[in-house]
Amino acid sequence: MEYTHLFGPVCSRRLGRSLGIDLVPFKTCTFDCIYCECGATTSKTIQREEFFPASEVKEELARFLSGEPDLDFITFSGSGEPTLSLSIGQIIRFLKRDYPQYRIAVLTNGSLLHVPDVRTDLLPADVVLPTLSSAITKTFNRIHRPAGGLEPTRIIEGLSRFRQVFPGEIWLEVFIIPGLNTTPDELEGLRDAIGRIRPDRIQLNTLDRPGTEQWVRPADADELGRIAKILGLPGTESIEPVRYAPGTSIPTGDMGAHILGMLKRRPCTLEDIAAVTGLRITEVSKYLRQFEQAGLLDTKKEGRGVFYIVRDQPVDTSE
Numbered sequence: 001m002e003y004t005h006l007f008g009p010v011c012s013r014r015l016g017r018s019l020g021i022d023l024v025p026f027k028t029c030t031f032d033c034i035y036c037e038c039g040a041t042t043s044k045t046i047q048r049e050e051f052f053p054a055s056e057v058k059e060e061l062a063r064f065l066s067g068e069p070d071l072d073f074i075t076f077s078g079s080g081e082p083t084l085s086l087s088i089g090q091i092i093r094f095l096k097r098d099y100p101q102y103r104i105a106v107l108t109n110g111s112l113l114h115v116p117d118v119r120t121d122l123l124p125a126d127v128v129l130p131t132l133s134s135a136i137t138k139t140f141n142r143i144h145r146p147a148g149g150l151e152p153t154r155i156i157e158g159l160s161r162f163r164q165v166f167p168g169e170i171w172l173e174v175f176i177i178p179g180l181n182t183t184p185d186e187l188e189g190l191r192d193a194i195g196r197i198r199p200d201r202i203q204l205n206t207l208d209r210p211g212t213e214q215w216v217r218p219a220d221a222d223e224l225g226r227i228a229k230i231l232g233l234p235g236t237e238s239i240e241p242v243r244y245a246p247g248t249s250i251p252t253g254d255m256g257a258h259i260l261g262m263l264k265r266r267p268c269t270l271e272d273i274a275a276v277t278g279l280r281i282t283e284v285s286k287y288l289r290q291f292e293q294a295g296l297l298d299t300k301k302e303g304r305g306v307f308y309i310v311r312d313q314p315v316d317t318s319e
C-alpha cells in the first residue's frame with residue numbers, strides 16, 4: 001500500500017534527510033509566488049480546513065515510522081501552505097507523543113501566524129521555517145500575489161508574536177529575486193523586519209529549480225554574499241545547492257510511484273533523483289524514459305541541468 005500524504009525522504013537543502021508530510025490538496029495556498037517550484041496556485045485561500053482526516057495521516061506515519069527510518073527531520077511541507085490545515089497541531093502533537101526521537105520542522109510562508117490558533121498549533125515543533133521576502137507592500141504583492149487581506153505588516157507582526165512564545169528555532173527564509181527585492185530600500189525594510197522577528201537563522205535562498213514565472217532568475221553566490229553583507233545580521237547564511245548522498249535512501253514502496261511523487265511536488269534533475277533514491281543514474285534514466293514514453297513528463301533546461309516536471313498535475317501515485 002502506498003502513501004498519499006507522505007513523500008520522500010528527500011534530501012533537503014535546508015533540513016538534510018527529511019520525510020515530507022503534505023496536509024493540503026495540490027497547490028492550495030495563501031500565496032501564488034512567482035518563484036513557486038510547484039507551479040501556479042489553483043486554490044488561493046486563507047480559509048483553514050481539515051482537508052483530509054487526521055486519522056489517515058496518522059495511520060500513514062505509524063506505518064512508515066514502524067521501519068525506524070534514519071531521518072534528520074519530519075517536515076510539514078509539500079505543494080501548498082501547511083498551516084491551512086486544521087489538522088496540523090493535532091498531528092504535530094501525535095508525533096511528539098509517539099515518536100519523540102524525531103525532530104519536527106514546519107515549512108511555512110508565515111502568512112497565517114497572525115492567527116492565534118496557528119501559533120498555538122506550531123508551538124510543539126522543533127524548527128519553524130517561515131519566509132519573508134519583502135516588507136514593502138508593492139514588492140510583496142508582486143512576489144507572492146497573496147490572497148486578499150494578507151499584508152506584510154500583518155505577517156511581520158504575526159512572526160514577531162510567534163517569536164515571543166515559540167521555544168524552538170526559527171529559520172527565516174529570505175527568497176532573493178535579483179532586481180525585485182535587492183534594492184537598498186528593500187534590504188533596509190527587511191533588516192528592520194528581521195530585527196523585530198529575531199530568528200535564530202536567516203537563510204538567503206534563491207531559485208534552484210524552474211519557477212512559475214519564466215523571467216525570475218536566480219541570484220549567484222556573489223550576489224547572495226553582497227546581500228548578506230548589506231543586511232549585516234548575525235546568523236545569516238546562503239542556502240547551498242542540494243547535497244548528494246547516494247546510497248542512503250529509504251524507498252517508500254514502489255520506486256516508480258516514489259519518483260513520480262517527488263516530481264509531482266517539485267521538478268528534479270536526474271542527479272537529484274539519484275541522490276534522494278540512492279539509485280544509479282542509469283536506473284533513474286530507465287524510470288524517466290518509461291514515464292516520458294507514457295506521456296507523463298515534460299523537461300526544462302536550466303542552469304543546473306535538465307529538470308523533469310510531471311505533466312497534467314496532480315498525478316495520483318496512490319495505486
Ligand code: SF4
Nearest residue numbers: 029031032033036109
Ligand atoms: S512557494 Fe510556497 S508559499 Fe509560495 S505559492 Fe508555492 S507553496 Fe505557496
